[in-house]
Amino acid sequence: MIISVASGKGGTGKTTVSTNLALSKNNAQFFDCDVEEPNSNIFIKAELNKKEDVSVFYPSIDKDKCNFCSKCSDFCAYNAIAVVPSDVLVFPELCHSCMGCGLVCPQDAISFKERVIGRIEYGRKNGIDFFHGLLNIGEMQAIPVIKKLKKKIDKKRNVIIDVPPGTSCPVIESVSESDYCILVTEPTPFGLHDLKLAVEVIRHLKIPFGVIINRDGVGDKRVEDFCRKEKIPIILKIPESKKIANLYSKGIAIVEESLEWREKFNQVFEKINNEVKA
């Protein structure tokens, strides 16, 4: 079963929820798909002794064969190739590796080289198989790193995915194929607004989902009203608490300090398990 933890708005507690879920069970595969800013291992603390580079293809032009016809640059939807009267410029960081330029070149002047844009790292800790990805500084495209991470998923196991914030491509890539999605929000106007966007995305992808309200007690009741009206189950509330905020700031998971919370996160797991099976 694959459970993804997403939010729309950043900083609502995705990592708190996903890491505590994983640590309450201690048998899951864990994927931190926020490859721009991965934080889950601050809480899981796995030793990441395995590493694999993530590479993408980009065109390399044989200028002896090239006749500067500019068919490649006309074809490229990403402005990654520019042809000037007697030269061709390639901008590798704009290239999406579709390989179309190679197809349209009448001179067979284009070959493809690989370049590294990030890496995935993984290791084991207390029964958790932990994986995360890192996009290199200055690189634009998170998707190839997320795709490489997701190849490691073993669908027969309990899988937990920490999803990046937002609602666009990296989010969709991370949550697609999940059996269930937890949307983490906070009871504030920003939290509600971005929850609504996230709900639209998850409904669009037809994935069953429920909401966890973090920092319950701040703000107002509009998130709860929205969930009730939309018939979205609220599967857990985590109260606004100095103690929890302090543990988070130090990189300590709540379930490691409190049996009560271990039990609560276990129940979330069971609830989702039952719902997915039903």
Next chain:
Amino acid sequence: MKEITVISGKGGTGKTTITAAFASIEKNAVLADCDVDAADLHLILNPSIKKTMGFHGLKIADINKDSCIKCNKCYESCKFDAIDKDINIKKASCEGCGVCEYICPVDAISMKERDSGFSYISDTRFGPMAHAVLKTAEEASGKLVTVVRNNAKKLAKEKNKDIIIIDGPPGIGCPVIASITGVDMVLVVTEPTLSAIHDLERVLDVSKHFKILPLVCINKYDINIENTEKIVKYCKENGIEIVGMLPYDTIVTDAMINQKSVIEYSKADLSKKIIEMWEKIREKIK
């Protein structure tokens, strides 16, 4: 004309709260919300929209099933896994490259414009604003960020404003890079948690990579003094100036609920500190 972008790496550290506060202090600014994935600035600034423009992101493949001969060439050529074995386009995966259209031997595929969202030009009680909405499950948020920034620049020229304050997205990838390339400085908002410190270091590397001057604001500095000291030490070692240390205060949420900036809502210490921070930034950006 100067541009400053508020970024953070980690989400939820207070970018929008601080941008909205700056908006209510600075009289000569254009505001731009470049967090087009999950834009929130309008919830405080309550813009009245003057002009709406359609946004077309990347194109999308459209298959004419009547002419398709199921040769599978498109399926085999697509590098984005956007075509399934039954030759259906997976809308969320298609990046609009056009390879399938090119390779199809019977011209059954054409690339169509997709309506990916809207960009807006608006008025707010603090001045003009450029913002946008990306439709559900659409791509090309980086491209839409560029549209918003261009709209903001036009507004600044028209209205004779000398600074653009940009509310940026979280992360370090495509939309962040689109939000910061060519700006005069970035303000990185962080908080004293291990997660935020990790993300701060990565986003500062991004600003260094693009050679943009970074300033740092430590929000909620008093929730973990030990971690705040770590940030201060890190910034000192790397020659990065901390322009503000803001205390944790529940008025942030109260102001948000009342659709007001912190500055409008309260004269508390927090508001004073933000005003001092903006004065420092104003001085630097000249």
